[in-house]
Amino acid sequence: MLEWQDSKLGAKVPIFKQKRLASLNDPILEAQRWVQNHHVQKGENLIVFSFGGGFHIEELIKLTKNVIIIEFNRSIPIKTDCDVFQTHTEVSQLMDMIDVSKYRILEFKPAMQFFREDYALAKWNFLARTSSGFKKQMRFINNELAKDFMNLDLVESTSLPSGQKLLSIKDIKEKISKLEKIDKDLLIFNALGELVK
């Protein structure tokens, strides 16, 4: 399914199901422009969606070594020193290890034409816009509160969960009234819930 084709300037570009995963003209220039457009800072923490031909990754690591790659297309051979995660289980494990809220998510769209739903779900998890993503990230913010959140039925739907749905926190309000001592972070969540009513 995966084929390779020479770009006009000679670099090999992966082709998956007849679709190129990087520019066939000049994939390196494309990668440089992509990095430039994202205004990446030196040493910045990044999660990059899709490896593609890897040209953009090579450009990125000139600026920062803190790059994590998410690539759901397992047909693509990945040669890089960066950490790569390829399944939802692995992505979930990643979220247990690091506070992803401290990372910026970059999407290399030319290589994201396949597995779109997988990328979308991973992104929502990373952005704490799913119940599970939200709960996992809570552990890095307030571990005690995160334990309480584990049992809360946060409102979620099959469409993209927004802050509004997530923070429709009737459960949290009920919780606040049952606490022996109020957790101040819970007050902030309640306040935010009021803003999206």
Next chain:
Amino acid sequence: MKYLAISLLRLGDILMLAPVITRWKQVHPDAKIHLLIYGQFKFVKDLMPMVDFWHFIDRNKLQSDLLNPEVNTLKPYNDLKVMLSEIDKENYEQIINFTHNSFSTYICSYLNANNKWGMHLNEHGNIKYGNHWFKYINEYTTSSDEGQFHLIDLFLKGISLQPTVKLSSLPENLPNLHYDNLIQKPNEDYICVQTCSSDIKKMYNSDSWVNALQLFHFFSPKIKIVLLAAANEEEFVAKIKDKLQEKGIETILACCDLKNVLYLLESAKLLVTLDTSIKHLAIGLELPILEIATGSSHIQHTGSYNSNSLIVNAQVDCFPCGHSSQCSQRSFLCQNIDASVLATSALHLMNKDWISLKHIANEYEDLYEFHRTIRLADNIWYKVNLSADKMEQNLLNILRMSSWKYILDSHLNDDKKSFYKELEILKQVFNRNELFGEVETEKLLQLIETNHLGNELKSQEYIRRLNASTSDTISDDWSEVIDGWLSKVENEAKVDAYRSQLKRIAESNSNKIVKLQAAKDILTNLNEMFRLERKISESLRMEMMG
């Protein structure tokens, strides 16, 4: 001492704090008062120089981030936490929450201070108010028509200050960008008109505005008309200006910020306005205001706070409606106020002709209400309904206010002293014939006492019945029975707040025993109110009889 005041609602609510903070500083010149508001109202800083320092919460950014799928849901959490931590670095000794909504309650609860007034949660998550007046604001003014007090007076009482006639200190060096020509011509008198509101329920039809202003111009052709407009209101107001121009009437369209509006108001002869923040801006000026109250304008709480202004509203059952509720009618019935009535009212108000205004109030008493704003002897604000038929209701309302003041203040003062102070205020009210007309005082007071005695006995009977009941023996319709009785006494003494409290309890998930105890507490409070009013009335009558 360093204080943080919280006002997290609308622009008008922030402006209502101007006289409160001014008074605060008069009494406590060393107090450092910081104010926390939403960032979208940052521009109000220039209008309130009495505030020592400002904090802002960027509500719009938090909201858009919460709803933006490209932003981490926890980012607004982190941002808000950082904002609040910055505020906490000030080490406030006292925080006062002047906004009784859930958001401000959580914010007030999060912040640290030795003392907190206004709605907040204690460390166990229980709602606290810090003092009786703030409890009153929450329980009797936010969801019912019970309270007759203006919010500014309630805020002042809440921070243990007595209202004063000197209201707000204006910022120095008001700018004038465009209107010097108008103001510097000594013979060119003008009125300012605010025709637009951000709330569609609080509007008044543009054709009616044209008709009213055309008539006003006919009566007073030499008075110039200045149409005020914020940038987003310019199109609406320009149409009114164009229509008036077609009729040969020249007006001035002043599209400007609040500081310029204030500059214009300083020399105006009259302000005609809807329920907008402009009227709160005019509080500190010697300027009569004609306020057209429609939609959710709760005039007793937020009406024009100066003396001798006029508030007009249509007599419709649904007025005032809730702030967030949609209009329940096919068309906005409360906005049907005849243009000629407004034009003549504006004219008489500008000429301070209250006798003519009383005549208008009597002539149209079936359609509209006309209220004159006054100060009672202790500077508490009140709106007198000018219709002759409402004089008794006015006096009953003021009696009710006295009872509340006595109850809420009595923990601070010597009981007898505050009781006689209220008697003195009421005596002066009864003596102000120019306002209240020739009411047969003794007869009215006797009627109050008889009715209240009946209500006391009835409430005691219900308390006895609730006392004797258990969760097994109490009938399911107990709350309906009490509600049925309360609905009958409503015309004689406003008991809406007690009814809504009972309803809330009846509908709550608490068990029957808890509900019974809560109902007993409410009835006991009501009974105490009847008893106190009867006692005040009796003492007043005895004193007046000599």
